[in-house]
Every structure is written in C-alpha cells, then in structure tokens.
Amino acid sequence: MGGREYRMRFRPEPPYTHGQPPRTAVLLCNLGTPEAPTASALRRYLAQFLADPRVVEIPKPIWWLILHGIILRVRPKKSAAKYASIWMPEGSPLKVWTERQATKLSGWLGERGHQLTVRYAMRYGNPSVAAELDRLKAEGATRILILPAYPQYSGTTTASVFDAVYAWAARTRNIPELRFVNRYHDDPGYIAALAQRIRAHWQSHGQPDKLVMSFHGVPARTLQLGDPYHCECHKTARLLATELGLEASQWQLTFQSRFGKAKWLEPYTEPTLVALAQSGVKHVQVVCPGFTSDCLETLEEINQEAREAFLHAGGQTFEYIPCLNDSDAWITALADLAERHLTGWPTRELPDPAALAAQRAAALALGAKQ
Ligand SMILES: C=CC1=C(C)c2cc3[nH]c(cc4nc(cc5[nH]c(cc1n2)c(C)c5CCC(=O)O)C(CCC(=O)O)=C4C)c(C)c3C=C
Ligand SMILES: [Fe+2]
Ligand SMILES: [Fe+2]
Numbered sequence: 001m002g003g004r005e006y007r008m009r010f011r012p013e014p015p016y017t018h019g020q021p022p023r024t025a026v027l028l029c030n031l032g033t034p035e036a037p038t039a040s041a042l043r044r045y046l047a048q049f050l051a052d053p054r055v056v057e058i059p060k061p062i063w064w065l066i067l068h069g070i071i072l073r074v075r076p077k078k079s080a081a082k083y084a085s086i087w088m089p090e091g092s093p094l095k096v097w098t099e100r101q102a103t104k105l106s107g108w109l110g111e112r113g114h115q116l117t118v119r120y121a122m123r124y125g126n127p128s129v130a131a132e133l134d135r136l137k138a139e140g141a142t143r144i145l146i147l148p149a150y151p152q153y154s155g156t157t158t159a160s161v162f163d164a165v166y167a168w169a170a171r172t173r174n175i176p177e178l179r180f181v182n183r184y185h186d187d188p189g190y191i192a193a194l195a196q197r198i199r200a201h202w203q204s205h206g207q208p209d210k211l212v213m214s215f216h217g218v219p220a221r222t223l224q225l226g227d228p229y230h231c232e233c234h235k236t237a238r239l240l241a242t243e244l245g246l247e248a249s250q251w252q253l254t255f256q257s258r259f260g261k262a263k264w265l266e267p268y269t270e271p272t273l274v275a276l277a278q279s280g281v282k283h284v285q286v287v288c289p290g291f292t293s294d295c296l297e298t299l300e301e302i303n304q305e306a307r308e309a310f311l312h313a314g315g316q317t318f319e320y321i322p323c324l325n326d327s328d329a330w331i332t333a334l335a336d337l338a339e340r341h342l343t344g345w346p347t348r349e350l351p352d353p354a355a356l357a358a359q360r361a362a363a364l365a366l367g368a369k370q
Contacts, residue, residue, distance in 0.1 A: 010173045019215070024116040025141040026109075026338050027132055028102050029161045030149040030293065032124030037083035042076035049124040054160040054328040057219075079296075086299040095122070097293035098149060100326040100366060107363020108335045110356050114342070117141065123157075129164035136176075143177040145341055147334075149292045152236060153183040154229035156218050157162040185232040186239055189333030194275065194289050195243040196329045199320045201285065210252060210276060210320065211244075213237045214306075216289040216297060217255035217264040230265055235271055236289050252276075256288075257297050257307075269302070270309050277313035281293070282308060287321040294323045315341055326366070 034045040050056055050067055058066075067289060083092065090096045106118035108368045117139065121132040136144060148161045162180060184190050198211070215233040223230045237253040244251075256269035269286075272332045286306065288298045303320040310318045324330035 009171055011171065013173050016174055020140065020142070020231070022142045023140045023349070024114070024143045024145070024342060025136045026116060026118045026145045026147055027129070027136065028098060028105070028118065028120040028147050028149060028334075029129060029164075030094060030120065030122055031099045031157065031295075032122035032126075033094040033295065034080075034083060035125065037080050037087045037092075039076040039080045042080045042083070043072055045125050046075060046079070047072055052124075052160055052171075054163065055156050057221075075319075076330075080279040082300045083296055085304065086296060092295075093299060094295035095291050097295075097323070097325045098122075101149075101293070101331065103362050104326050104331045104366050105334050105338070107359045107366070108331055109338060110336065110359030110363070112339065113356075114339070115355050116342075118338075123161050123164055129161065131166045133165065133168045133172075137172070141176055144179070145338060146178065146180045147338060147341075148181060150290070151183065151187070151292065152185045152215070152229050152232035152290055154218055155222065155227050156229075160184060179341055181337065183232060184337055185236045187333065187337060189329075189336050190234070190313075191239045191243050193324055193327060193329035193333045194287070197324060197327060198240075198285075198287060199243060201319070205319055207250075208283045208317075209281045209286050211241075211246065211250060212252050212254055212269070212273065212276075212284055212286045213240065214254045214256045214269040214286055214288050214302060216257050216288075217268070220263040220265055223265065227234055233265075233290060240289060246319050256301060268308050273306055273310040273318075277310050277315035282316040283319075284315060284317070285319045285321055288323060291323050293325055298323055 030328055032049065034041040047067075050071065053060075056067075088096050102118050102120040106116075109116060117136065119127075119132050120135060121127050121129045123129060133144065140295065144311055146161065146165055148158045150157045150161075153159075165178065165180075169178065194238065213236075215237075218227065218229055233255075234253060237251070241248075241251050252267075252272065254267050254269040254272045255265040258264040258268060273284065273286075286302055288302060291298050298320070307318040307320065
C-alpha cells in the first residue's frame with residue numbers, strides 16, 4: 001500500500017493524550033428502518049439491507065439481477081403502504097423504541113453509579129454504526145460495548161452488526177477496546193421481562209386457548225450451515241413457557257416474515273394460526289419474543305395481517321401482546337446485562353456528578369423509575 005493510499009484509509013484522528021481517564025460507552029444496535037414511509041425511502045433502505053451478503057446468500061451476479069430487476073421495482077411501494085399504517089408521530093416504531101431504550105438505559109446505568117454514554121445505531125440506514133462509533137470516539141470513548149438488539153444470535157443479524165463494527169475498526173487508527181454481546185436468549189432478566197409483559201396482559205384480558213410465540217424466520221438452510229438461531233429461539237420459548245407455568249398444549253412456537261421462495265424455518269406463523277382456527281381454537285394471543293422493539297413485522301404482519309387471517313378462518317379473538325419496548329423490566333434486564341459485560345475492565349471510571357445529573361434528568365423525562 002502506498003503512502004497516500006494509507007493516509008486515505010486510516011483517517012486522521014485527534015492526537016492521543018496520555019493520562020486521559022477511560023471513557024466507556026454502550027452502543028445498542030438494531031436492524032434499521034426506512035427514513036419515511038415512502039417508496040423512495042424504502043428503495044434506499046431495502047437496497048442496503050438486501051445487498052448484505054449475511055442476509056441473502058445467493059451468488060452476487062444472480063442476486064443483483066433479481067434485486068435490481070424485480071424486488072427494488074416492486075417491493076418499495078408495497079412496503080411503504082405497510083409502513084404508513086404503523087408510522088408513529090415521532091417516526092418509525094423500531095427507531096422510536098430503540099431510541100427510548102437507549103435514553104432510559106443511560107439514565108438507569110447512571111443511577112447505578114456508572115458514568116458512561118449509551119447510544120443507539122442502526123445496521124441499515126441511520127444513525128449508522130460507523131457514524132455513532134465515530135461520534136463516540138470523538139467524544140473520547142476508549143471502551144465500547146456493542147449490544148445488538150437481538151436476543152437470539154443469527155449470522156443474518158448479530159454477525160452483520162459485528163461486520164459493520166469490524167469494517168469501522170479496519171479504517172480506524174487508534175481502536176477503542178471493543179466488547180461484543182453475542183446473545184442473551186436465555187438471560188433470566190430477559191425471560192422475566194417477557195413473562196411480566198404477558199402476565200400483565202392476562203390480568204386485563206385473561207388467558208388464551210393458545211399462546212403463539214412468533215419469531216422472525218430465517219432460511220431453513222442456515223440451520224444446516226450452523227446458524228444457532230433456530231435452537232436459541234426454541235430455548236427462549238421453552239424458558240418462557242416454563243416461567244409462565246404453561247403446559248405443552250397451551251403454547252406454540254412459530255416463525256414469521258418469510259422472504260422469497262426458499263424453505264424457511266417452520267412452522268410458519270400465519271398458516272399455523274389459520275390451522276388453529278380451523279381446528280376449533282377460538283382465542284389466541286400472539287407474542288413476538290425475538291423482537292425487542294415493535295416494528296413493521298409485529299405491528300403490521302402480526303397485529304394486522306395474521307389477525308385478519310385467524311379471524312377469517314373462524315377464530316374468535318386475536319390479541320397481540322406488545323414487544324418489550326421501553327418497559328421497566330426490560331430496561332432493568334438490559335442494565336444488568338450491560339453491567340455484567342462491563343465488569344473487569346482494568347480501571348474503573350470515576351463518576352462525574354454533572355453527567356450523572358443530565359442522565360437522570362433524561363430518564364425522568366421518560367418516566368423512568370427513581
Ligand atoms: C429479529 C431478528 C431478525 C432476523 C433473524 C431477520 C432476518 C431476515 N430478514 C429478512 C428480510 C426482511 N426483514 C425485514 C424487516 C425486519 N426484520 C427484522 C428482524 C429480523 N430479520 C425487523 C425488526 C424488521 C422490521 C424493520 C422495521 O423497519 O420495522 C424486511 C423489510 C420489510 C419489508 O419490506 O417487508 C425484509 C425484506 C431476511 C431475508 C432475513 C434473513 C435471511
Ligand atoms: Fe427481517
Ligand atoms: Fe414482513
């Protein structure tokens with residue numbers, strides 16, 4: 001590599017100062033979402049998302065023809081209409097919830113005496129992983145914990161977040177200490193937060209004939225290729241059912257959001273709901289434990305499309321139980337998780353009273369518990 005090329009690759013950075021105290025940050029990374037519920041925003045988002053070789057494992061020359069020749073011509077308009085039906089006044093639900101989680105988590109970790117920064121980033125779209133890492137570094141972060149918003153590890157999601165971090169590190173001269181959370185599908189705090197969400201629903205609505213736990217699917221082939229996602233979804237579901245005291249006949253795991261013509265993990269959510277209705281099951285509740293924030297896949301695909309299919313097939317009541325979002329039990333679980341992953345750094349940071357007060361104020365503004 002020539003000198004100029006080298007300088008271009010490793011961008012100039014502020015000079016390193018000896019004796020600076022270590023500064024820790026947590027980066028909560030979620031999938032990403034379009035900027036607006038419009039066809040042009042959807043085209044930009046889907047072009048980036050579906051070009052990721054972690055997401056679509058088809059040889060590039062063939063996939064490029066399908067993606068640019070068909071999918072990006074047809075899907076943006078259809079998907080935009082779906083997004084429009086779930087859009088919140090503040091923006092896309094996925095981003096709104098992820099941002100609230102980061103703000104609340106920051107406040108709660110501050111309450112526990114940690115002086116650290118919590119930010120969120122999106123793997124596709126904005127704020128990008130690279131931009132947030134640049135920002136954290138510019139603010140003096142020397143240690144960064146990468147916390148994907150996915151409890152179950154999958155090469156298609158978790159590993160893709162890590163790819164983005166590695167790509168950023170590959171062009172960074174003075175790389176902060178990095179830590180990665182791979183999975184927390186069996187974390188007791190996560191399971192307890194899910195159980196609490198469901199029990200709260202039961203208090204006002206009662207128990208269903210069947211509780212359907214619907215996870216996002218992945219191509220079935222990835223299971224044979226060693227992706228642990230399928231097994232981790234099953235373990236989450238099993239632990240949750242045990243925590244809720246459910247017998248095998250009272251719940252079922254399904255996989256949703258099939259994309260393309262290949263076989264995906266089964267059983268598929270919507271056909272299962274239709275079959276349940278046809279077999280005489282009247283009252284179902286659906287929960288999506290693999291999604292930590294409500295998004296298109298839960299609010300539209302489950303709460304609109306799947307509801308319609310179940311009721312049309314003869315079901316009587318369909319209740320959707322919202323995702324963890326910014327519920328107190330979930331933020332507690334995230335804080336515990338981050339804390340466990342943050343222990344053992346060689347030096348402890350000294351709390352900064354001004355930063356603590358600011359974090360507390362932000363958390364209080366969101367109604368966080370004292
Ligand atoms: C929770 C984990 C997720 C896995 C695993 C996952 C795999 C995966 N997804 C696609 C294709 C699409 N997914 C889309 C939306 C979407 N996917 C997840 C999560 C996982 N995906 C979320 C949280 C969302 C919602 C985003 C939002 O903005 O609300 C979409 C886009 C929507 C659409 O146009 O229908 C596509 C496409 C594949 C191919 C895949 C694994 C190979
Ligand atoms: Fe997806
Ligand atoms: Fe979908």
